Amino acid sequence: MKTRYPALAATAAVLLLAGCASGSTGAAPVATASPGGPGAYPVSFDNCDTSLTLTAAPERIVTIKSTTTELLLTLGLGDRIVGSAFLDGPLPASLAEEGADLNVISDFVPGQEAVLALNPDFVYGGWESNFSADGVGERDALEALGIGSYVSPAACKGDAMPDPLTFDTVFGEIDEAGTLFGVPDAAATLVSDQEAALAALEPATGETTALWYSSGTDTPYVGAGIGAPQMIMDAAGLTNIFADVHDTWTSAGWESVVAANPSVIVLVDATWNTADSKIALLEGNPATAGLDAVVNHRYITVPFAAGEAGIRNVEAAGSIIDQLAALDAK
Numbered sequence: 001m002k003t004r005y006p007a008l009a010a011t012a013a014v015l016l017l018a019g020c021a022s023g024s025t026g027a028a029p030v031a032t033a034s035p036g037g038p039g040a041y042p043v044s045f046d047n048c049d050t051s052l053t054l055t056a057a058p059e060r061i062v063t064i065k066s067t068t069t070e071l072l073l074t075l076g077l078g079d080r081i082v083g084s085a086f087l088d089g090p091l092p093a094s095l096a097e098e099g100a101d102l103n104v105i106s107d108f109v110p111g112q113e114a115v116l117a118l119n120p121d122f123v124y125g126g127w128e129s130n131f132s133a134d135g136v137g138e139r140d141a142l143e144a145l146g147i148g149s150y151v152s153p154a155a156c157k158g159d160a161m162p163d164p165l166t167f168d169t170v171f172g173e174i175d176e177a178g179t180l181f182g183v184p185d186a187a188a189t190l191v192s193d194q195e196a197a198l199a200a201l202e203p204a205t206g207e208t209t210a211l212w213y214s215s216g217t218d219t220p221y222v223g224a225g226i227g228a229p230q231m232i233m234d235a236a237g238l239t240n241i242f243a244d245v246h247d248t249w250t251s252a253g254w255e256s257v258v259a260a261n262p263s264v265i266v267l268v269d270a271t272w273n274t275a276d277s278k279i280a281l282l283e284g285n286p287a288t289a290g291l292d293a294v295v296n297h298r299y300i301t302v303p304f305a306a307g308e309a310g311i312r313n314v315e316a317a318g319s320i321i322d323q324l325a326a327l328d329a330k
Contacts, residue, residue, distance in 0.1 A: 043179055048128055048156040050139055052148055057182030058122035062105075062115055064136065065126025066091075067152060067310030071177055072124070073098040074311055075186045082118045085110040086130070088305040089271055092312065112137040122148045126308065127155045150180065154228065154309030164226035165248070167198060167235075170309050190311070197314045203237030204324050210238040210300075211262040211293070214249060214307070215273045217281055220257065223266075224250040228309045232302075235317035236324070238264070254287050264324060265293045270304040298327050 044053045061080050063069040066088040072081055073091070078098045085106040091099045105114050115123065115136045123136055128151050131139045139149045153173050154165050162169045171191045178187020210233060212223025223229025223240060227248025233240050241260035242252060265282070267275040279299060282288045293299070300323040306312035 048151045064130045066305035068124045109135040209262045214268045236320040264298045275301045
């Protein structure tokens with residue numbers, strides 16, 4: 001499989017010669033493979049400042065969060081998923097058949113006992129915080145038990161955090177997962193499809209200011225300037241009113257929202273905090289009821305899982321473009 005991100009080729013070569021991985025730039029992740037060609041094992045990775053080496057493709061995988069589960073299903077690896085947890089909503093229709101037999105072990109982060117009962121050889125988490133003593137276990141503790149682990153690179157913290165997140169990082173995770181799980185060709189095809197879909201988008205023109213409203217009532221939790229919401233809004237041609245906040249998501253005061261008076265509001269639709277409940281709050285709160293977007297019902301909805309870095313981001317940007325066009329046509 002060819003290197004998709006030429007700027008990282010030199011880094012990959014250095015890591016291969018070193019025989020291990022160290023450090024991270026927040027750019028698209030790079031897998032290093034021993035001589036023998038793409039998909040050969042052993043493979044070594046630097047993932048969220050944690051080094052791991054696999055001598056064979058994982059066969060019994062626990063996935064945490066929708067983004068990881070949906071990626072593996074799309075790569076045709078559903079038969080290797082022995083348990084999933086912390087799903088952020090229903091699977092998209094395109095994956096309903098592949099995910100029909102998912103063994104969902106928890107609606108939240110599962111405990112280590114529940115995970116170990118599945119006899120996994122690998123845990124694929126969507127957030128670093130999934131790996132804790134109160135969660136599935138610390139990554140080094142899992143390694144001591146012979147269980148490998150991997151975190152979506154977009155969710156790395158500290159020096160390894162993408163700054164800002166880009167589609168190269170999202171696509172890079174797909175390629176890395178292909179190498180990690182032994183399906184590089186499927187990953188390459190998926191990336192090619194995603195790149196083509198991204199290139200085909202026609203972002204909105206002009207200045208359309210937007211609030212990405214993720215959750216919260218008294219204090220809204222909103223999309224900030226360097227994470228998935230910003231990346232998606234950029235692709236859709238929206239101007240994020242909190243783009244100058246150097247974070248992925250942030251807590252903001254309603255007074256800041258009122259002062260910015262966005263022309264559209266992107267509502268994250270989650271089972272625990274639906275788009276409809278957000279609309280009711282916005283329209284019932286005297287502070288926000290007068291916002292132009294609220295008065296004119298200029299709402300756009302995005303499923304929660306599509307708003308976190310993953311295979312649904314390009315589709316989410318396209319949906320935003322279509323919904324905005326429908327609003328403008330009224």
